[in-house]
Amino acid sequence: MTQARIPILMYHAVASDPNDATRSLSVSPAAFAGQMALIAERGLTPLTTADLAARWRSGRPLPTLPVLITFDDGYEGVHRHALPALAEHGFPATLFVSTGWLRGAYDTGGGPDAMLDWRQVRELAHAGVEIGGHSHSHPQLDQLDDTALHAELARCRDIVAGELGALPVSFAYPYGYSSRRVRTAVREHGFAQALAVGNALARRAQGPYALRRVTVRRGTGVEEFERLLDGRAVARTFARDRALTKGYAVVRGVRRIHRRTAGAPV
Secondary structure (H helix, E strand, O other): OOOOOOEEEEEEEEOOOOOOOOOOOOEEEHHHHHHHHHHHOOOOOOEEEHHHHHHHHHHHHHHHHEEEEEEEEEHHHHHHHHHHHHHHOOOOEEEEEEEHEOOOOOOOOOOOEEEEEEEHHHHHHHHEEEEEOOOOOOHHHHHHHHHHHHHHHHHHHHHHHHHHHOOOOOOOHEEEEEEOHHHHHHOOOOOOOOEEEOOOOOOOOHHOOOOEEEEOOOOOOOOHHHHHOOOOOHHOHHHHHHHHHHHHHHHHHHHHHHHHHOOOOO
16 A cells, blocks of 8 residues: 655745745735635645644544645734634644744744734634644754753743643644754653654654655745645755755754864754
């Protein structure tokens, strides 16, 4: 039997007039509504991240055409614009929040655009959106020393649990960056699964802490979105992204080696 290859869609902001920092990774409310309608028309079945991972762990069958709808960071438009479109079709989704970017008692002021507040996050959770962790201040986790890494994960986990009354079980790596050390720390902090980026379809063989996603952005047209849902030409669509990612991975690896040589923790 061919192993299931599942599109996990990665969104960020849903906004009519995003700022320059978030524009390229945003989608317009009309585009998002159209994409949700297309998912419904094609008969796909959205799952939460926790549901997909639980099915793969237990061997429970997947729907015929599964898809995941995920959002990173915690932009206000997820509540204002995305939630009505999700609710129209009865779709679940997963929102990964950077707790220090959300408006409220824990706000560090680092949010790059209009961000959610905790009342809105609770309303999303009550509407069937799984709330996962995305660190506290959105750093490159694999560049942190152990103390800072554990602080980022623990603070994010504990704030979400305190606000929602339940520990988050899913995590997404900021910028998609991780390492064996980071993945181990994520598991040790109680997260049962985690998403990277990778711009490829998710497969069970990737393991629960390195599931890949495909990026939906402002330039994603209808034909490209259909290809993502079908899993067609994904490698070609994201060829430039992958080349840039590989090049930057080399740079970041050199930085880690330099810190080791200088005697700093990594």
